[in-house]
Amino acid sequence: MGVNTNSILGGDGFLTTTIEAFANWGRKNSLWPMPFGTACCAIEMMGVFASRFDLSRFGAEVARFSPRQADLMIVSGTITYKMASVCRRIYEQMPEPKWVIAMGSCTCGGGPFDSYAVVQGIDEFLPVDVYVGGCPPRPEALIDAVMKIQKKIDMEGAPVV
Amino acid sequence: MSFDLASAIETLEGSFPGSITGTVEYRGETTVLVDKKDIAGICRTLKESFGFTFLAELTAVDYLEVKTPRFEMVYYLHRFGPEYDENVRIKLKAAVTEDDPKIDSVTPVWKGADWLEREVYDMFGIEFTGHPDPRRILMPEDYGPFPLRKDFDVRNREASKLSFEKALDQDAE
Numbered sequence: 001m002g003v004n005t006n007s008i009l010g011g012d013g014f015l016t017t018t019i020e021a022f023a024n025w026g027r028k029n030s031l032w033p034m035p036f037g038t039a040c041c042a043i044e045m046m047g048v049f050a051s052r053f054d055l056s057r058f059g060a061e062v063a064r065f066s067p068r069q070a071d072l073m074i075v076s077g078t079i080t081y082k083m084a085s086v087c088r089r090i091y092e093q094m095p096e097p098k099w100v101i102a103m104g105s106c107t108c109g110g111g112p113f114d115s116y117a118v119v120q121g122i123d124e125f126l127p128v129d130v131y132v133g134g135c136p137p138r139p140e141a142l143i144d145a146v147m148k149i150q151k152k153i154d155m156e157g158a159p160v161v
Numbered sequence: 162m163s164f165d166l167a168s169a170i171e172t173l174e175g176s177f178p179g180s181i182t183g184t185v186e187y188r189g190e191t192t193v194l195v196d197k198k199d200i201a202g203i204c205r206t207l208k209e210s211f212g213f214t215f216l217a218e219l220t221a222v223d224y225l226e227v228k229t230p231r232f233e234m235v236y237y238l239h240r241f242g243p244e245y246d247e248n249v250r251i252k253l254k255a256a257v258t259e260d261d262p263k264i265d266s267v268t269p270v271w272k273g274a275d276w277l278e279r280e281v282y283d284m285f286g287i288e289f290t291g292h293p294d295p296r297r298i299l300m301p302e303d304y305g306p307f308p309l310r311k312d313f314d315v316r317n318r319e320a321s322k323l324s325f326e327k328a329l330d331q332d333a334e
Contacts, residue, residue, distance in 0.1 A: 081321035082301050085328035092332075116308050116317055117300070125325075 027071070027097065028153040031060040031146065034070035034094060036087060039077030041104035041136040053139040058146055067093040072149060074142070075126070076103035080117045088125050099152070101145050102128045105135045163246040166191055169211045177203055190252060197234070197255040201265040201291075204236065204253070208270055213238040216267070217250065219277035221257075221285045225311035232257040232287060234264055257287055266292040284309035303327060 003015045033055075037045055048055050055061050064070040067090045079087055091100070102122050105111035108131045110120035122128060129152060130145045170193060174181045180199040185192040195203055207213040217237040224231055236253040257264055266289035268274045278289045279298035286307035289295060296302060301324035306313050 081318070081325040082299075082328075084325050085332060088329060089332050115315055116313075116321055120318075125329075 024154050024156070028150040029059040031058070031072045031099075031149065032062050032064050032070045033060055033072040033074050034067050034090065035063050035065070036073055036075045036090065037077055038075075038079060038083060039104075039106065041076035041106070044136045044139055045074055045076045045103065045142060048139040048142045053143060055143065055146065058143070058150065060146055067091070068095065070094055071098045072101065072146075073098065073126075074101045074103055075107045075122055076136075078106040078111065078113055079119045079122050081119055082117070084119050084122075084125055087122070091126055099129045099149050100126050101130045101132060101142070101149065102126075103132045103142060103145070104137060105133060107131075108133060111135060163244065164212075164240065164242060164249050166249055166251065169207075172210070173203060173206060176206060190250070192252045192254055195253055195255050197257055197264045200234070200236075200253070200255050201267055201270065204238070204267045204270045207238055207251075212240040212242070213249075213251070215239040215241065216271040216273050216277070219267070219274055219281065221281045221287055223285060223309065223311045230256040230258040232259070232262060232285060234281070234287065236267070262287045263290055264288075265290055268292055283307070286310065300324075301328065 002017070035042065035045055047053055049061060049063055060072065067073075071094065073091055073094060075087065091098070100122075102108050106113065106118070107122045110118050112135075114120070119125070130148045132141050132145045134141055170181065170184060170191075173193075177199045180196040180203065181193060182196060183194040185194070215238070217239045218235070219237075220235050222233045222235060224233060234255045234257055236255075237250060238253065239250045240248065242248055255264060262285075264287060266274070266278055268278060268289070269291065275292070275294065276298055278292055279294070279296060281287055282289060282295060283297040283299050284307060297304060300308065301321075304324050305320045306317075308315070
């Protein structure tokens, strides 16, 4: 991005950029998360959305419970195989481009639940962008994950749909 | 006036001869061992004649390699009296064999037994004759094994994966 300073071209009247960089800038500063909270991590996620940690500072405060209006899926909580198909279907209902945060030990690798019912990491069926460890992670850790998603968006040549 | 549990059990022995196979007292808790063929009748009598209106818990135990018959159904019944010592809780136990894992449903007696019995079926594979809706409740409906049986490997995820893949295929259609 470049700001025009040439007085012949009108001073600060316009800036130059590429469509890609402009789209990335818009996307990273207006993430709409889809909270897929299935367990205790969801409580920390609510804390992140609320006033003390205030995810709206990163432009991501509009938690959408409809996947069709969201582009960031925060999977927070133990995912069982019975829930996994639901999780996958909701992911597929989200419009492109979309990102996934695996929040907490359970989503990253099953956590303490090495059992017949629990998926040992949601990357078995979802493309995860950022993993957040912890049981549950501190809200700061989730904010860090959102910032990592922002960096990732900034770096990628996301096609303009 | 306090509730006389001993005479209640005696009356039961009279109405269901041979079905009360014993009673156990342990730390103030009375366990009545009953024959599974009369479980529904005994429960109905306890509810209607002795005021055990509340089914507090219904579960099963797998005694694999500990004793035969392998399974034991456990019923905790509670009665509420106006006086403190009329609040009585008793436990019924009924043995269920491995070859014939079936017992009469008590859902006609207490409606609250519906989901409890479905859970026992889901986890132990004990079937309840006369149950209005004998499906699994927690695991997927096409799930094969019964996870709380002692001979089930608790880390075996194969059946869960199969159900998951089936659900994915159904979504794709």
